[in-house]
Amino acid sequence: MIKNINVALIGNPNTGKTSVFNALTGLNQKVGNYPGITVEKKQGSCRLDRVTKARILDLPGTYSINASSMDESVVVELLLNKNNPDYPDVAVVVTEVENLKRNLLLFTQIKDLEIPTVLLINMSDQMQRKGIKIDMEKLEEKLNTKVVLVSTRRNSGVDQLKQILVEYRSISTTPLMNPKEIDPTYFENLEKAFPNQSLYKLWLVITQDVNFMQLERKKVEDTTHFKTQTKTYLKKLQQRETIKRYQMINQILKATYEVNRKEAKDLRIQLDNIMIHKFWGYAIFFLILLMIFQAIFEWSSVPMDMIDSSFAQLSEWIKNQMPAGILTDLLAEGVISGLGGIVIFIPQIAFLFLFISVLEETGYMSRVVFLMDRGLRRFGLSGKSVVPLISGTACAIPAVMATRNIENWKERLITILVVPFTTCSARLPVYLILIALVIPDGRLLGFNYQGLTLMGLYFLGFLMAILSASVLNNFLKSPNKSYFVVEMPNYKLPLLKNVLLTVWEKTRSFVIEAGKIILAISILLWFMASFGPGKNFSNAEQIITQEYADQPIEPEVLECKIAAFKLENSYIGVLGKTIEPLIRPLGYDWKIGIALISSFAAREVFVGTLATIYSVESDTQETIKNRMAGEKRKNGLPRFNLATGISLMLFYAFAMQCMSTLAIVKKETNSWKWPTIQLFSMTLIAYLAALLAYQMLK
Amino acid sequence: MLPLHQLAPGQKAIIESIETESLPLKLIEMGCLPGNEIALLYWAPFRDPLYLRIEEVHLAIRKEVAQHIMVKPLVDD
Structure with a gap:
């Protein structure tokens, strides 16, 4: 008899959570969507031992359980709903050895949900270089759980993790913090209103929409009659909770974690001096953009031509091989040409995501967001709109999906609304034939008229996107206030496996x-x-x-x-x-x-x-x-x-x-x-x- | 004591007080709390957004948020 258990991977962005997921599941993963929204749902399976199989759910990266974006709200919605078939038997909080303190905030929140919660400290290969020492035994005792050191680069610790998951029942589910510490009166009243329920869960249900307003959300418990406090007051309590948690974490780390900080010798400063330089920063970004366009339009054209002609041949072949009739026509002209119309975009989409995932994996994308934010904000967009706008030149569909990490609803909506103006690759054949038909073949200052027209159309697309964004900016009212906070991760070499898996998934879902x-x-x-x-x-x-x-x-x-x-x-x-x-x-x-x-x-x-x-x-x-x-x-x-x-x-x-x-x-x-x-x-x-x-x- | 955005790039400071009303919870969760060390590393052009280090966390925020964080500059040692 094989026993199945549900495992949820939870963690801050940039902790290598996806690498851990890939290490556990390899190609045994599938990506879908959460019902009703297009937040990616990554699931995989992994054999833990002879009799236990784990269904592993890689939840979207989140800084805390208090959601401030659509991706993050998926996490809290799942963890608050015991009836969800994906509700985890055991949670693994993935943290990074260098940012343990901040990462532990999320760990303590998850642990307080009374789910068996394992602490995974990733990138343990960096410990020696950064002069970090951890007293594992003491840490396990203080956090009242199992702690495992993992390095996905060196492939160490994964077996130990599997062993811990098999024995998840032995992990304590006692919360680390009593919510009454935050505000005794408030929580005592809450307890009176809902006896025999987890106070912390109730608290999360009540505050779920304080930081991030969604248009619709499922109510886990009906707490509507307990909205006795203003949003401002609730937010104050959330802050007090954060402070309390950090106090607790500081005490724990003081006894277990040691850093010998000899001036960190990482590349961050040297690279940042160039990458976000007033001039060179933009020049580099411009060059990278040129390269992406080059890939989308030049390199992709070879496989695209091949796809184009092979679908045409396939269609002919079917017409010749099958008996003439309505079914043959449907197959040859309806279905095959329809399929060809999709497959033809695969090379461009794949190249696009290859670049985007490399830029994201290396940490460079955050620098672009930093550089572009001010300029785009004038039009009601955000630095985070850059990726969607670039993606839009291949296809608006992945571009619209790429807006998910924009926390501000208004900025996100404007980005979604204007992205289809950017010149997607489906317009290109139309432009090419029209240009060839009506634009004369002359030259202006050495530039070909036809080329100039095409370039003009691309500019026109961007211009229209920006213009309509600023019009929308004046008309739309923002239902919630949310702010721009972007982590600037350290630069690192991208893991090939992660990049290729991203390209594969994105292309497939497209x-x-x-x-x-x-x-x-x-x-x-x-x-x-x-x-x-x-x-x-x-x-x-x-x-x-x-x-x-x-x-x-x-x-x-x-x-x-x-x-x-x-x-x-x-x-x-x-x-x-x-x-x-x-x-x-x-x-x-x-x-x-x-x-x-x-x-x-x-x-x-x-x-x-x-x-x-x-x-x-x-x-x-x-x-x-x-x-x-x-x-x-x-x-x-x-x-x-x-x-x-x-x-x-x-x-x-x-x-x-x-x-x-x-x-x-x-x-x-x-x-x-x-x-x-x-x-x-x-x-x-x-x-x-x-x-x-x-x-x-x- | 001065608002964060008035630091010079490269300058370190201690967070004195935060106007909790005007700050996103996420920023506080990333360690933007009184008593913690903060450094302004870079400005984007037009001095906005700001690239910061709070304890060991590196992040960028906009000026409109930074002005709600009061800091006490540290004298260079």
Whole structure:
């Protein structure tokens, strides 16, 4: 019989908690989301001994149990809810040997929840170098639990930890502090109101939203009738609690912990002198940004081209191998092209997260936050908005998810709302083909017009993000006050294993999250393009064949003409014609209208749709790319003049045409309000900008 | 005694008092408590945010928060 136990890993950020998790679980981990929110839920399993298996939950990093961000509130919600299937049998608080004092604050809080709590002191390989000595026996006695020294770099202590976890029942659950020490009267009243309950847990339930207001939260216990004190008073008590805990910790450490501080010889000061230098700091950041863009646009293009052509081949192959019919069409044109539309982004997303996780692991990202905070704050953003804004140039979906560690609700919301303006990679194919069509091939001061236009569109995206942020900043009211506190961790070399696992997880969750929506819409669009009302659609073949009966025409060309005629009379064609009056002032016809509608699956679908509509003569081997090239040769089409081209570029720059992003915004903000506002206001801006451009240039 | 943001970079001080109303709990939990040693390490341009060391914890806060922390500078030894 295998016995399963629940183990929760809890700890401050930057303590190497994830390394411990990786050391325990290896690849036996899966990442999901907590219900309703997109805080990452990392779970793994680990065999402790012959008969015991542990389900290990890696909780989001938190400085204390008093949550001040969405990530942190997950921790307290779990630990207060015994009925949660993930409620731990035993908790492991991961601490770092150098910052033991601060880390112990969280330990004492968890221990007081009456959960068996193991203290794990990580990075023990640093002890000698930093002159740290710990009296383990005494520490175990004072904390009334098991303490284990671990070094994930040297792979030591993990077996000992497993042994301790097996014997978790022997760990005392007696709290370290009596809450009555904080304020005798308050807690005695509380005890009278709720006899036989853990005072500390009650206290946490009451104060759960003092520091961080969530829009919705589950009530663990109904304490609404015990809100006898003001928030200010409760906050005072929380501070008193913190002071009391530190007094206790200081006493414990005095007897057990010794540091021989010979001027710490770490690299922090030398590196910080450069990394946050008034000039060099920004120069380095700019260079790193250039490198990230280089990776996203240059290096990724090789695998992306490969993916593009192999999906096109797969689609052809299916068409040739399977019996012709509706199912084959659905598979080849709906499902495969939908899947291709997701997979094509994997190289860029993977590169992006490779850079971001290296920058975070090394501790550099906090320096960027420090450097950028002042400048971005003017627009209602925060230094922590930098990562989302950079991520947005690959895809808005991971960018929106990257806003989770912004504590201030208003700053976070503004970041989420403006991020879709940054030029995501799905816009790139649209821009490229439009630029090739309408921008002449000349040079200005040695710079190519086409290149300048593309760069201008990127700047325009950032500019629009910043501008709309400052507009929102004036309109939004902040429901809670929360402050900017950023830990500046020491620089360290990233662990390859951690980096690769992050890249793997993030990419995977992107494929799943965005994938379902893109796939669903692709199938829907395929359906709308493959069926149509009325006789014109069902008799397309006959009509066109008759029309060209007396002309010499190659069968392939004829087939294209039929396809185009079918599309014109399909549901989506009818829809395109319906919206034509609305988009005519922008310089578009119903054909572009169809492409605009199908862009809701993903913007780059624009190109493929146009290729079909203009019935590009294609032989079977052709990929979407070549179809684009074919499109370019038809430069003479009056429809694509400069005015229409610029108008379309502006429309794509500003419009909210991505269902997946809207879905993720709904999830992150927990309401339909914000994605709706985003959809309508962005699309309105796009419409007006395109209208103005077309009317002025025409 | 002076507010924290008036220290010069590199200067050390002892935290004298904090205006608890205006400080985030997180900062206090990171050790921003009277009696602890604090050092201003760097400023970002426009002297905001501030890069601090409180005991062994390194962190950055904004000026608007720093002005609620009163400190007594230590004479260099």
